[in-house]
Amino acid sequence: MAAAVVEKVINTTMGDAKQRQMEGYRLEENSKTPLTTYFGAKVENTDIALRAGSRGPTVLEDFHNREKISHFDHERIPERVVHARGAGAFGEFKLHTALTGITTAKILTDTSKITPAYVRFSTVNGSRGSADSVRDPRGFASRLYTEEGNWDIVGNNIPVFFIQDAIKFPDLVHAVKPEPHNEIPQAQTAHDNAWDFMSLHPQSTHMQQWVLSDRAIPRSFRHMQGFGVHTFRLLDADGKSTFVKFHWTPHLGTHSLVWDEALKLAGQDPDFHRRDLYDAIEAGSYPKWELGVQLVKEEDEHNFDFDLLDSTKIIPEDLVPVKNIGTLTLNRNPDDYFTEVEEVAFCTSHIVPGMDFSSDPLLAGRNFSYFDTQISRIGVNFPDIPVNKPVCPFATNLSDGHMQTQSKKNRTRYHPNRHDALPVTAPQHGGFRPYAEVVNGIKERMHGPKFNEFINQAQLFYNSMSETEQQHIISAAQFELSKCFETQVQQAAVERFNMINHEFAKAVAESLTSVTVPAPAKYHNQKSAFLSQVNGKSQTFTAEGRKVGVYVMEGFEYSQIAAISAAMQAVPMMVKYVGPGTGPVKSSSGETVTAEFTFENSRSTYFDAVLFVGSPASDQSYLKSAKNGRLIHAAREAFMHQKTVGATGNMVGWLATMCLPGDVQVSQDVQDQTGVVTAVNVGSGAQFAKTFIDGVAKHRVWERDVSHIAA
Numbered sequence: 001m002a003a004a005v006v007e008k009v010i011n012t013t014m015g016d017a018k019q020r021q022m023e024g025y026r027l028e029e030n031s032k033t034p035l036t037t038y039f040g041a042k043v044e045n046t047d048i049a050l051r052a053g054s055r056g057p058t059v060l061e062d063f064h065n066r067e068k069i070s071h072f073d074h075e076r077i078p079e080r081v082v083h084a085r086g087a088g089a090f091g092e093f094k095l096h097t098a099l100t101g102i103t104t105a106k107i108l109t110d111t112s113k114i115t116p117a118y119v120r121f122s123t124v125n126g127s128r129g130s131a132d133s134v135r136d137p138r139g140f141a142s143r144l145y146t147e148e149g150n151w152d153i154v155g156n157n158i159p160v161f162f163i164q165d166a167i168k169f170p171d172l173v174h175a176v177k178p179e180p181h182n183e184i185p186q187a188q189t190a191h192d193n194a195w196d197f198m199s200l201h202p203q204s205t206h207m208q209q210w211v212l213s214d215r216a217i218p219r220s221f222r223h224m225q226g227f228g229v230h231t232f233r234l235l236d237a238d239g240k241s242t243f244v245k246f247h248w249t250p251h252l253g254t255h256s257l258v259w260d261e262a263l264k265l266a267g268q269d270p271d272f273h274r275r276d277l278y279d280a281i282e283a284g285s286y287p288k289w290e291l292g293v294q295l296v297k298e299e300d301e302h303n304f305d306f307d308l309l310d311s312t313k314i315i316p317e318d319l320v321p322v323k324n325i326g327t328l329t330l331n332r333n334p335d336d337y338f339t340e341v342e343e344v345a346f347c348t349s350h351i352v353p354g355m356d357f358s359s360d361p362l363l364a365g366r367n368f369s370y371f372d373t374q375i376s377r378i379g380v381n382f383p384d385i386p387v388n389k390p391v392c393p394f395a396t397n398l399s400d401g402h403m404q405t406q407s408k409k410n411r412t413r414y415h416p417n418r419h420d421a422l423p424v425t426a427p428q429h430g431g432f433r434p435y436a437e438v439v440n441g442i443k444e445r446m447h448g449p450k451f452n453e454f455i456n457q458a459q460l461f462y463n464s465m466s467e468t469e470q471q472h473i474i475s476a477a478q479f480e481l482s483k484c485f486e487t488q489v490q491q492a493a494v495e496r497f498n499m500i501n502h503e504f505a506k507a508v509a510e511s512l513t514s515v516t517v518p519a520p521a522k523y524h525n526q527k528s529a530f531l532s533q534v535n536g537k538s539q540t541f542t543a544e545g546r547k548v549g550v551y552v553m554e555g556f557e558y559s560q561i562a563a564i565s566a567a568m569q570a571v572p573m574m575v576k577y578v579g580p581g582t583g584p585v586k587s588s589s590g591e592t593v594t595a596e597f598t599f600e601n602s603r604s605t606y607f608d609a610v611l612f613v614g615s616p617a618s619d620q621s622y623l624k625s626a627k628n629g630r631l632i633h634a635a636r637e638a639f640m641h642q643k644t645v646g647a648t649g650n651m652v653g654w655l656a657t658m659c660l661p662g663d664v665q666v667s668q669d670v671q672d673q674t675g676v677v678t679a680v681n682v683g684s685g686a687q688f689a690k691t692f693i694d695g696v697a698k699h700r701v702w703e704r705d706v707s708h709i710a711a
């Protein structure tokens with residue numbers, strides 16, 4: 001059966017306030033809506049331009065032709081200068097743990113409210129049409145439409161950044177984008193300029209580790225953490241400040257693709273992440289995240305060996321735990337990509353009363369840059385675009401500008417005025433008042449002294465990885481540097497790696513013939529218990545929301561899959577049938593399942609796990625049909641990508657002899673051979689289902705040796 005699409009009803013609650021507002025802008029056009037010009041005249045013919053004679057010249061007076069072409073000519077707006085490629089969804093946020101006494105922000109203190117929300121996920125480097133699965137940080141820009149105004153946490157899925165000061169941002173982006181002479185390579189940092197920049201900026205060493213790690217190739221947007229990165233402030237009623245870092249933690253766990261899979265997906269399904277989010281929401285499998293805070297008292301600001309104002313550093317969770325305070329659920333796809341995703345405009349400066357910024361110099365630049373770029377991207381009145389409008393009342397003295405659509409009756413656009421129009425609000429009644437910070441210093445181009453230490457947390461990250469994750473970092477570094485053609489660049493990168501870990505540097509250098517590794521540096525050997533995706537303390541492992549490709553052919557034995565499929569759907573997981581063609585596939589006993597994918601139009605990379613269903617033992621033709629290169633490749637490839645692979649009935653023998661000889665033995669009963677779950681006789685299916693689902697929940701079988709598999 002194809003996944004049912006869940007109809008989202010719009011209620012009169014605060015949680016749906018944004019959708020009620022959006023409804024006013026959504027057009028229901030159908031066969032009863034006549035086509036008109038932009039000015040309302042009904043159109044009689046939109047296929048042939050007005051001509052002087054059927055073979056004569058086209059005439060200028062055809063206003064419909066001119067309007068149609070001219071509007072088309074101006075359809076494109078500039079894409080975002082970074083984070084151009086993205087996908088968005090609406091949802092809601094519910095606070096469950098109030099930060100009473102720490103902030104006056106209602107969104108963080110009132111647990112009775114449901115607040116409308118919106119998130120846009122993105123890649124950083126690639127253009128709008130680039131692929132989703134590239135190695136890159138992911139944007140995680142979230143907006144809560146609170147009663148006190150829009151609050152944006154414009155974060156990434158990586159908690160630190162390449163640079164410490166926004167003045168470096170144009171340099172960084174010019175370096176990591178495709179090289180300027182030939183605009184190659186797209187959407188990736190595997191080139192000389194990116195690595196040259198990083199080697200000349202030791203401050204990027206920590207972020208570089210995260211980008212080489214599996215974090216930069218997430219399994220999906222649903223499996224990503226989000227981080228506000230900067231330190232912000234929360235303010236109580238007396239204006240007292242507490243430092244805060246914001247975290248989004250996915251209920252489904254933080255999981256990644258493997259590199260070979262990511263490379264293939266970039267071609268097989270460039271929309272892999274966008275599609276995954278869209279499909280999950282349409283199927284009612286709504287992704288959820290916990291909003292967490294790390295709180296540091298004002299008086300503890302200097303108790304760390306790093307500066308809280310330095311965005312290249314995390315506050316290790318081992319030092320300051322993350323306290324989860326609320327849940328974000330994404331439950332509605334946009335109706336129109338352009339107006340609801342392309343035109344959304346986030347800014348770090350969108351905060352609400354009860355919050356403020358820290359003096360992080362990167363944050364200061366961002367507070368300026370977003371608004372500034374949006375003026376050229378979507379015009380000065382972009383807050384009036386529906387997706388950007390607050391749901392609370394708003395009124396400004398801002399006036400005019402391109403595409404102003406509001407006719408304000410108030411005749412005074414200044415303050416104060418004789419009518420007392422648009423009065424200001426005192427902080428005790430909800431007016432925004434910035435933190436009264438004592439500032440004292442010499443005006444100079446300088447950072448605090450702790451900004452000059454770059455290596456400790458890079459070492460901490462590498463040390464905290466499991467062996468598998470370290471191997472992935474090594475392979476990623478080998479890949480990236482092998483795409484750099486200047487030895488000087490490779491040498492500088494390896495020297496930096498040596499400051500993190502000598503064995504790491506040596507392993508990378510082995511793949512680069514002209515590079516030498518310096519003597520070991522000083523290493524602190526400390527680890528954090530929270531950074532690994534394999535064994536990190538805050539990690540979640542669940543089969544929920546995972547996609548399983550179930551391969552069937554005409555004449556499959558329904559009893560081999562019926563109970564297993566029902567058990568998976570109950571988790572709930574997404575069961576996707578793959579057949580020789582799309583549409584119904586009939587079992588030997590007459591039941592049908594609907595194949596959404598075919599052997600030819602899909603790849604194992606589309607799924608978290610694959611399962612091959614057999615036929616009644618007497619049916620030899622079934623096995624003949626299974627001698628299909630695509631099918632065999634799917635099994636071998638899923639095995640190579642360390643996924644759970646299953647087979648039932650006579651497909652167990654097929655798997656053991658045709659696909660994975662030497663790696664899998666035939667067994668009558670349920671067996672788990674390093675994540676290959678087989679049973680010639682599935683019986684009731686209950687034990688098979690449990691073993692298979694438990695395998696999927698583990699995400700990958702890292703202990704499986706796949707070095708001999710080519711797929």
Ligand code: HEM
Pocket residue numbers: 079080081082083086120121122138139140141154155156160161165166167169228229230311344345346362365366369370373374377
């Ligand atoms: C902690 C570091 C940073 C993070 C986490 C971050 C995150 C993001 C995200 C998530 C977006 C996409 C917003 C969307 O979905 O529409 C974005 C866009 C953008 N970022 Fe950043 N960014 C960082 C640093 C910077 C800095 C330092 C600057 C400039 C000084 C900057 C300038 C921009 C610009 C110009 C856009 C495009 C905005 C638009 O056209 O709407 N970012 N950033």
